[in-house]
Amino acid sequence: MTELEAWVHGANDNVQKTFRSVVHIILSAIASHHELRPEMVMKGGILAAILYHTGRFTRDIDFSSQKHYKEFMAGQDTFLSNLAQAINLAAEELPYGIACRIQGHELRPGIEGNYQTLHLRVAYALKSNRNMMTRLAAGQAANVVQIDYSFNELVGDISTIEAGGDEPLAAYGQLTFMAEKLRAILQQANVEGGRVRGSPRGQDIFDLHALLRSHPLSFEQQEHLLQLLIDKAKSRGLDIDRSSMSHQDIYNKCKVRYQALKDEIDGDLPDFDEAFGVVKVFYEALPWLNK
Known part of the structure; x- marks a missing residue:
């Protein structure tokens, strides 16, 4: 099967x-x-x-x-x-x-x-x-x-x-999937102008949290993921760096629809702050040196 x-x-x-x-x-x-x-x-x-x-x-x-x-x-x-x-x-x-x-x-x-x-x-x-x-x-x-x-x-x-x-x-593949999810999350705040855009991305926090728990990445995969993410962000006019996930806009918009996911999943919905924290820590720990 x-x-x-x-x-x-x-x-x-x-x-x-x-x-x-x-x-x-x-x-x-x-x-x-x-x-x-x-x-x-x-x-x-x-x-x-x-x-x-x-x-x-x-x-x-x-x-x-x-x-x-x-x-x-x-x-x-x-x-x-x-x-x-x-x-x-x-x-x-x-x-x-x-x-x-x-x-x-x-x-x-x-x-x-x-x-x-x-x-x-x-x-x-x-x-x-x-x-x-x-x-x-x-x-x-x-x-x-x-x-x-x-x-x-x-x-x-x-x-x-x-x-x-x-x-x-x-x-x-997993890296492109994760890069696209991270790009969509980061697009919720324009770092330079502070202009909020994009729809709430609570589902992306859920998906990334699930993947990071079940399919952790090697250092080489993290390097590849980061380059994919940077390329995807540039294609949408986004200037990102290690601190980009710290924007309050991103946290707020990801949280908007998150609780509604409880009706869209099998099992229990992870606590939002826990799930967001796991994704944020992973993002900030990517090999940003020289990027």
Whole structure:
């Protein structure tokens, strides 16, 4: 049994198992398609739950591309068509009795800019439920998995996830995953101007705390992680140093949504100050000399 299959079968109830089955369908669809697979690199909370067993579950699947959106947009219609066909095929081939269809998509922000994300809604229905199937056919299904596909992203180390396709699906390695989480946390405060930006990142504190507890890094890995983080920060116009995690803005914004995570995880939610402290100490202990 693959890690993805184990994650699906490890669901606590039927609702979660159905949701995870749809995630399996989508990942298998991408891994099985020769044009989709090379372009989409999986990241985010679901990846962490599958590969690193963080115990946190989200409602969206995150992917990155190193392409700028302007390189991608001419082929967007072909991409959407390929993805729709691949999802339909995977839904038929996998033994879940679930039908899926893309129910909408939206680009945010607009075409002008550097860091767009294409948000897609994949609706699903149990084939045994006539009402659900009727709503799915009408484009009005209530059950949806969101795909967030981000462009112009720096990707360092690559891992893979077996999703049932002809080849494994590319995914963020642990170092790239952690660097992206730290970058998102630090982006909540502009060090030079003091301008707060970015959405609350309590989930990133949770994920990093879980990874640091279960998958500690060697000194060489910490060096690689730090360089990845610096490169990612520079790409977003962020000037960071060893003291950047000390900004009160970062602590405050990470704490905003943290308690709500208790409904999104298996097990007990670690104390925020403890989890934040572990991440902050790790960040400050990175080999910053000469950086």
